[in-house]
Amino acid sequence: MGTVFSFDIRDRPTPAVRDALAEAVAWLHRVDAVFSTYRPDSEISRMARGHIGVSDCPPEVAEVLTLCARAAATTDGWFSHTPGGRLDPSGLVKGWATERASQILYDAGARNTCVNGGGDLQLRGESAPGSAWRVGIAHPLRPGHLLTVVTGRDLAVATSGTAERGHHILDPHTGQPAMGLASVTVTGRHLTDVDAYATALFAMGDAPARTWTRAHSTYEALVVTAAGDVWRSERFPAAQHNN
Template identity: 30%
Template sequence: MNRTSASGWLPRLLGAALLLALLMLLGTTRLAAQPHAPRPTRAYTRSAHLMGSHFTFTAVSDDDSLAWQALRAGLRETQRIDHLFSYWDSTSQVVKINRLAGIRPVVVDQEVYDLIERTLKISQLSGGAFDITFASSDKIYQFDRQDHARLPDSATVRNSVRRIGWQKVQLDVATHSVYLPEKGMRINLAGILQGYGVRRAEQLMKQMGIAGGLINGSGDVYCWGKQADGSAWRIAIGDPARPHSVSSWLTVSDLAVVTAGNYEQYFTVAGKYYGHIINPHTGYPATGLRSVTVICPDVELADALDDAVFVLGPAEGLAMINRLKGVDATVITDDGQTLVSKGMQLNPYHSAAPVGAPVTAAKP
């Protein structure tokens, strides 16, 4: 009887064990089939001192490795451009062009040739308000934030800009050469270089798979995609009259917001501000504006246009912006008034008066 009981108990035990193993296998399979929890999307940031300014690179991603790789690539690309176009680096092609002014043309990389060619087109567009040969001027001002007794005499000022003239720059498309025909002529691409660096870094990061990001090159901002929480980017515009405060703000995506101001490098005469942006036609510092912000899809173009608007002044500068498709601007005048172009959608902390079109600015 014990044998009979044992023979009946053993198959039942083996059956139960097989059933348990089968259930465990099914459970393991179900667990393996469960997808991994999605990695959180976050913003990764890296900063560096480039082109004499503070740069911040931000990548929005759910992939740590990709984000850091893209940030390093964007930074290295900006460093490469800084070296290639530097006004100070003795090995740069721009320095070589300046050194051989009045002597012979200089064959340059296609990239250098193309950027210089684009600057000359912007000079033509702005009537010479933007001019990379501004570097040919004599240094007759000291922008030390101090009150000066007087401006230099008119003869000194006129003489200081005698070599300036974008029309003088000679490009040879067949040889990719650049020639400055007068000794003492110089070019300096500082007015567009940060924007170009931001544009190239942004393009590279996008190609690597970064769907959202922001690059800020000391006021030259380009943002694309969305923030980590899915919202659009909000860009603040500083108030020249109140340092470290905000005058207005914009909600943007896939756009450049570039701001230039004369409230950091300046001097005063009898209480009047004279900023570091020089009118290449007159030799005098551009007056009438404290801040210019240009908004458009091309950060390189925006970087050049803000200087042009500064030189042209509020009325003529905004009139130029109003003629350009897809470009908007807001300016702050010497007396603190905020003006906007006809298509500008601004969120100011005080009222803004549109120039050149019957558009009312948004209320705070």
């Protein structure tokens, strides 16, 4: 999927947990083979070229497209799995795959884990007994500086922005790059959702992102505008906040 995944497991490495880690890694390779837009032989790439349909694909493809349609409805079309008119569910797949990998570990008995998919994280339990996880969020306009530190237990954290890949998120209504924001970080319980919503809020821009966040109290957001202004929702789980 054009990015790096990592696992941080704070539980005792039992045989079951070791087996689950191998299963989770195999799962991510399977997702890459099916959904990567960087691979011309993936099912998603072949669908985008019109060579196959959903019925010709593994069942995960139909699942992901259904989740994409739900995210599009929840964001009034600001999330799209056809940005620029081309099939690309990457804005949801990475979070979905990471969350599923985290679930594989949990089902094997690993209760305190962090699965990191390209900077988007599914956190479970604690980093140490009595200690919440701490996640640094890079400042999109000040290389080498942290914008804030997110703290929490059983938390998902996703960031969309320009720091790593420039203006790569498209406004689905115009097909042009979204230019109004520098970064959006969204937190919630499930990375499948927060990854998609971070992308959608970035595409929306400042005022609509504020309105959406106020209307969806299950999620919290931290936004940096292209001009460098910073705002966050009332319950955003930050340990420190640096402008």
